[in-house]
Amino acid sequence: MKSLFETEALNEIRTRLGSLSENSEKQWGKMTSGQMMHHCQLPLNVILEKENYNLKPNWFVKTFFKKAMYSDKPWRKNLPTVKQFKETTPRDFTTEKQHLEQLLIEFEAQREREDWKPHPSFGELTKEQWGKMQYKHLDHHFRQFKV
Template sequence: MKSLFDEATFTEIQNRLNTLEQGSNRQWGKMTTAQMAHHCQLPLNIILEKETIAMKPNWLVNLLFKKSMYSNRPWRKNLPTIPRFKETEERDFKAEKTSLENLLQEFRAQRHRDDWKPHPAFGKLTKEQWGKMQYKHLDHHFRQFDV
């Protein structure tokens, strides 16, 4: 399973983000590329402790979702999104893409860190689990726009 803390995987994600364009072809869902770029920033902001969200852990969702986070199988199309992460506002593509690029660099800079706050829904995660989860989320949305 790929992790954003792996150099080759991080480079892959950067390259894929660089190919994302405002007019990239959406394969599923309702978000625009700008909305997707903003949506992908939210989990990174939580990890980097720039934002907090209150969530009630659900053991069944936790069990099923955690299993999917660490498998090599891509997430299926049209997965449900928690309300806080749903994107409905219009966004500026260039600004959102730049913000996502910057957050990815910040996240990458944390690769030697070992003390991570618990995830609001999944609890304590290791550094590897954080890296894998972020790769999986970005991969899902980059595939959504065929990048």
């Protein structure tokens, strides 16, 4: 699995984000492209320590889902999400795209950092696991909108 800490993977995500439009065709799910981009900001806010969204440690999640978050296997369509990350509010496409682009810039600025705090739900993650999880989440939702 690619990692968002890798220059090539980050550039790929940026290119795919650039090709996303308000009219990108949704393949599954209920979110609009604007809602999806807002949703994609939330895990980036967690790793950048801007928010933790009241995510709680959960032994069930740690035991059964943690490895799936950063494994090489792509996530399946229509995976459930935690209630804090569910997106039902209408979102402006342009604004959300700009915010997501800005978070990717901030993420890139942190790429040499080694001291990552534990994930609020999954606990301790290595830098490699954090990077794979971030890439995998963005890839999942960009595939949702065929980009």
